[in-house]
Amino acid sequence: MKCVGTTEVVPRSSATEGLMSRYSLMRVVKRVSRREWIVAVLTATLAACAPLPPAANQAAGQPSHQASYPAPASGAVRPADGPLPVPPNLIALTQPAGQKRLMASAHNQSYWPLSEYFETQRNEAYCSVATSVMALNALGIRRPESTQYPDFPYFSQEDFFRSVDPQVANAARVSKEGMTLDQLGAALSAFPVEVRRFHASDLTLSQFRDLIRDTTGHSDRFALLNFRRVEIGEAGGGHWSPLAAYDAASDSALLLDVARYKYPAVWVPVTQLYAGALAVDNVSGLSRGLVIVGTRAN
Numbered sequence: 001m002k003c004v005g006t007t008e009v010v011p012r013s014s015a016t017e018g019l020m021s022r023y024s025l026m027r028v029v030k031r032v033s034r035r036e037w038i039v040a041v042l043t044a045t046l047a048a049c050a051p052l053p054p055a056a057n058q059a060a061g062q063p064s065h066q067a068s069y070p071a072p073a074s075g076a077v078r079p080a081d082g083p084l085p086v087p088p089n090l091i092a093l094t095q096p097a098g099q100k101r102l103m104a105s106a107h108n109q110s111y112w113p114l115s116e117y118f119e120t121q122r123n124e125a126y127c128s129v130a131t132s133v134m135a136l137n138a139l140g141i142r143r144p145e146s147t148q149y150p151d152f153p154y155f156s157q158e159d160f161f162r163s164v165d166p167q168v169a170n171a172a173r174v175s176k177e178g179m180t181l182d183q184l185g186a187a188l189s190a191f192p193v194e195v196r197r198f199h200a201s202d203l204t205l206s207q208f209r210d211l212i213r214d215t216t217g218h219s220d221r222f223a224l225l226n227f228r229r230v231e232i233g234e235a236g237g238g239h240w241s242p243l244a245a246y247d248a249a250s251d252s253a254l255l256l257d258v259a260r261y262k263y264p265a266v267w268v269p270v271t272q273l274y275a276g277a278l279a280v281d282n283v284s285g286l287s288r289g290l291v292i293v294g295t296r297a298n
Contacts, residue, residue: 083262087233089272093254093265101247101267102254107217108245111254113138114222115244120260122157127240128179128226129157130258132188134242135222135293141192163190178238180284181226185291194221194294200277201287208274211290212253213246221294225255227276228288232268238281238288246270
């Protein structure tokens with residue numbers, strides 16, 4: 001048997017076995033819940049896009065690059081060999097422990113709508129834009145006409161700045177510099193949503209944790225995190241991504257990283273997220289933090 005992409009091709013001599021396998025699979029699918037099935041499909045999709053582990057690369061006659069160089073500093077040039085290794089202090093959602101934590105969490109309501117609209121940032125400075133359109137689409141509010149999908153209204157990274165005052169933020173500038181916490185808060189205020197901004201320096205660790213826990217327990221509001229990667233053990237500088245769940249047992253939150261070419265979705269200890277949010281933004285001279293975006297009360 002050989003594999004083409006993620007689909008297994010069964011020889012003709014094994015047709016009967018293939019039919020039995022499909023019948024067995026259908027029986028298993030009927031026994032699992034809808035959410036477990038969604039998680040399984042998302043995990044399989046993410047895993048299918050992941051690079052082969054070092055051992056598999058070597059078995060295929062390819063040299064391993066995963067452990068042959070240290071994590072690069074921000075802006076360093078690296079070979080194009082796929083995502084970076086996940087730091088040992090973090091747990092990838094695609095790992096069994098990561099999936100188990102999500103399913104056991106009592107505060108995972110943000111995950112379901114956000115995962116449906118998971119985006120990859122268009123360029124290396126568009127993390128704030130990708131994070132925003134994920135949240136706007138997931139909120140289920142009225143969507144604008146889309147350049148990308150003319151027949152289907154949709155919030156997209158391409159059209160995000162059509163509704164934003166160019167004095168607040170514009171595509172050309174953000175493509176080079178990204179957005180500060182206050183900039184993104186002001187930009188999102190141009191949309192029909194409720195926006196609250198929190199600089200980490202104005203919050204205690206307990207208050208920061210409470211905001212994450214309370215927000216991820218809802219599907220009508222989302223926590224958008226501005227942090228510095230080095231504080232959570234990753235390579236890089238300032239970044240934006242949404243938080244989709246909180247697990248009290250491990251005191252960690254699920255970060256849906258929009259730089260999916262670089263890192264997968266991971267569980268991060270809240271103490272480290274807080275340290276990353278406390279890091280000062282060189283542009284604003286202020287700490288980073290959280291933007292909470294939600295539907296407006298009627």
